[in-house]
Amino acid sequence: MGDLAETPTIPLAARQLVDQQRLGFVATICKDGSPNLSPKGTVSVWDSDHLVFADLDSPGTVANLERDARVEVNVVDPVLRKGWRFKGRAEVLRGGPRLEQGLRFFERAKLRDAPKRIRSLVLVRVEKAAPLISPAYSTGRGEAEIRTEFWSRYKRLYEPRSQTRTSAVSPQEGAR
Ligand SMILES: Cc1cc2nc3c(=O)[nH]c(=O)nc-3n(C[C@H](O)[C@H](O)[C@H](O)COP(=O)(O)O)c2cc1C
Secondary structure, three states: OOOOOOOOOOOHHHHHHHHHHOOEEEEEEOOOOOEEEEEEOOOEEEEOOEEEEEEOOOHHHHHHHHHOOEEEEEEEEOOOOEEEEEEEEEEEEOOOHHHHHHHHHHHHOOOOOHHHHOOEEEEEEEEEEEEEEOHHHHHOOOHHHHHHHHHHHHHHHHOOOOOOOOOOOOHHHHOO
């Protein structure tokens, strides 16, 4: 959304992944100290140091963040089996110029009825970004092989005429 700083907290590779995937899992801390984890399909890069996602229906996440700003967001490419994890602090935007800027961003990003549906925006100041890589790579396989394996797995799952839908995933595959 914004400009890139010279030494961004969010590296270019992480920025590209978030732009492509958009789906992130957001971990917050509940009042009783237990974890809360929920998916957000609107995770986007705001600028070099910030992510943003739209609160469309996330009362638990938002309440947790308003009490305790600590947050972790994971974004993973399910086919390449790689991703990024972001640790930081969140601010809930309910008004003001940054909310307006964010609403325009989500309208341009074609989030249907963005201004009507967005209750607030969650702006995450990323303090640490670290890559995630599946142990599938520790078997010596490269990106091309992993991509082929998991792309065909998803194709088997979603192709309408697939006969093997329920048996497509071996227990071994499911664990990775
Ligand atoms: C794939 C997927 C994407 C989602 N994206 C969002 C989102 O971008 N924003 C949002 O507020 N809720 C989104 N949701 C819905 C919330 O995750 C869901 O309402 C959840 O129960 C909210 O829990 P929480 O209040 O603990 O955050 C999504 C759900 C799924 C399954």
